[in-house]
Amino acid sequence: DAMVIQNPRYQVTQFGKPVTLSCSQTLNHNVMYWYQQKSSQAPKLLFHYYDKDFNNEADTPDNFQSRRPNTSFCFLDIRSPGLGDAAMYLCATSRAEGTETQYFGPGTRLLVL
C-alpha cells in the first residue's frame, strides 16, 4: 500500500543535542510538509517542500531545518532542542494542486530531557 512512513515513532533526546526525524513516502507526491503538534493543540505547519524547493513558514524558528535529498525522503533536523520543542512531529505529502488531500504519516513523538 502507498503510504507515508515516519521513523522513529518515538525519539528521546537531551536538551541541546541535535536530533533528526525522518519521513519517507511511496505516493510519489511532489509536495512534502512538516507539522509540529504540541499536546492538545492543532498541528502547525513548519515548512514544506515543492520538489527540492524549500519553503519556510515565517514563524518557524531557525532551530528547525529540513532536507529533502530525493522525492521519497524528507528529514527534519532540530539543531539544539529545547524543552519547548517536545511535541509530535507529523509529516504529510500531497500533489501540488491546491485542493489535493494531504496524507499524513503516523508521527514521531519527541521527548526532550
Added chain:
Amino acid sequence: AQSVTQLGSHVSVSEGALVLLRCNYSSSVPPYLFWYVQYPNQGLQLLLKYTSAATLVKGINGFEAEFKKSETSFHLTKPSAHMSDAAEYFCAVSDHRVLTGGGNKLTFGTGTQLKVEL
C-alpha cells in the same frame, strides 16, 4: 487570514447516538474544508473534504458534513456513534491559493475529543 473554530474541545455521546461536531470557519476567499480524525499516537486520517461541489459531503466510516456558507459552518455528523469513533477530530480550512511552488496550507482548529460511552 483564515481560521477555524471548533466549539467544544470534548464531546461525549452514548453508543448509537447522533454525533455532532461543530466547526466554523473564517476565510476571505471561498474555502476548501476538511475533517481529519486522529487516533491516539497516530497521524491524521482524512474523513472528508469540501471543494465547492456538493454542499453535503459524505466521508468514510459513515460521517458526513454540510457546508453552509450563510452560517460559515462545516459541522460533522454521524447518525449512530460506535465505540471505534472515539478519537480526536480536526477541522481544517485551505484557501485556493497554493503555497509557494505547490501544495496547500491547512489551518487547523484546536480539535474536538470525542468520547463514546456504552
